[in-house]
Ligand SMILES: [Fe+2]
């Protein structure tokens with residue numbers, strides 16, 4: 001038996017994919033990404049993606065503007081001067097900050113997972129404008145993950161173990177949903193948290209690199225919250241236009257959802273309360289965000305959609321949704 005080259009393995013896979021295609025395509029119209037490797041229509045990829053028409057709907061102007069902003073405002077961790085003199089010299093302060101930033105790093109990684117998971121769901125529902133925007137959101141969360149991972153290296157510290165920080169993972173697991181508006185209602189809690197923590201860390205100005213990282217993240221989070229508002233508002237405009245009773249029930253469902261997600265936050269704070277106080281974090285402000293701001297954002301988005309549907313009010317501008 002000869003050695004199987006990687007190219008042969010690829011070709012085996014392609015033939016298998018082609019077989020599957022012919023066995024299944026009669027029952028459902030499927031879109032296949034194809035390449036002309038050795039002739040016309042030779043498969044390079046097989047999947048059950050559903051695309052209902054070739055020309056995408058790109059008519060949601062607010063979502064399209066945010067998508068353009070999302071592309072134009074990209075930045076890179078590689079542009080930060082990681083060798084800038086470190087201001088935090090105390091071992092104790094580094095330990096405390098590492099504890100505080102552990103759930104933050106967990107949150108960024110989880111955000112990357114959940115945003116990436118929602119991109120195909122939106123495609124499946126032919127919501128291309130939202131799908132476009134989420135590709136930039138995923139890039140943002142990947143960047144945030146890289147930024148905090150590199151900041152741990154700068155501090156010569158490791159993040160805490162999962163066993164010592166289980167609440168961060170439990171909190172994130174409350175957010176994930178295959179229903180985009182449910183997911184976004186849960187995300188309101190985590191994005192509001194991310195925003196207020198980044199603001200606090202920037203204002204504390206413990207280290208020049210951390211302050212620069214947080215300033216960039218604040219702008220990214222504002223875009224995420226802006227999209228969140230616009231998406232939920234659009235959904236409720238459509239729901240209230242179609243059926244007021246069903247829309248009210250959906251709104252109650254999202255209110256319950258955000259309560260459920262927010263209930264996962266106090267255990268995170270409890271795990272790091274001592275360290276938060278030690279680095280000088282304003283716990284009052286953080287708590288206020290937990291209790292009030294995230295829920296206010298949800299109400300604003302629901303009532304915005306309701307007013308558009310029932311009172312003919314025009315949609316809010318992006319800057320009204322969230323100053324970016
Ligand atoms: Fe983030």
Ligand SMILES: [Fe+2]
Nearest residue numbers: 111191221224
């Ligand atoms: Fe975010």
